[in-house]
Amino acid sequence: MSSDATTPLEIVRLGHPVLRRVAEAVPEEWFGTGRLASLGEALVRTMLAEDGVGLAAPQVAEPLRLFAYWLPARGDDPGLEPTVVVNPELRFVDPEPEEGWEGCLSIPGLRGLVPRSPRIKVKGRAVSGEPLSFTADGFHARVIQHEYDHLDGVVFLDRMTSVRSLAFEPEWERYVLAEAGPEAEG
Numbered sequence: 001m002s003s004d005a006t007t008p009l010e011i012v013r014l015g016h017p018v019l020r021r022v023a024e025a026v027p028e029e030w031f032g033t034g035r036l037a038s039l040g041e042a043l044v045r046t047m048l049a050e051d052g053v054g055l056a057a058p059q060v061a062e063p064l065r066l067f068a069y070w071l072p073a074r075g076d077d078p079g080l081e082p083t084v085v086v087n088p089e090l091r092f093v094d095p096e097p098e099e100g101w102e103g104c105l106s107i108p109g110l111r112g113l114v115p116r117s118p119r120i121k122v123k124g125r126a127v128s129g130e131p132l133s134f135t136a137d138g139f140h141a142r143v144i145q146h147e148y149d150h151l152d153g154v155v156f157l158d159r160m161t162s163v164r165s166l167a168f169e170p171e172w173e174r175y176v177l178a179e180a181g182p183e184a185e186g
């Protein structure tokens, strides 16, 4: 990991074995340390620099269970500031999946339709160690499920029920965007 506090980290791409590993829980003694805070900041910085809405630690070759995400403001929805969730646990409140478009910074240039639970409960910790507990719906729930999957070595391609919707980004923008909802790239 780069020690420069302003430079985005390198994002590894599909084929790097770290993306297929089950990541390790962040050890209890790391909470509240500069080491964990720096990793969280680096995830946020890199996510924003690469125009993603989420980024999981394995995507920067750190096989640890944490991710960053944010929600851009849309219409009346103010969105959500960049947030880091450590050692997350998900519970599917509404397991009836809905399809939505996703992309991944580790699989650049592709978009695909992915079924996700539209409502989940999330528990985890902040980098400070403070407990986090909240419910996420819709796009929020989708982004978190995408990032959580990275912690288990799973990518969105694995979750697609069919690869028939898979599209390159320029073609997706040209032919699909007009009819599509927001996509989650992370």
Ligand code: NI
Pocket (backbone or CB within 6 Å): 103, 104, 105, 106, 146, 150, 185, 186
């Ligand atoms: Ni991803």
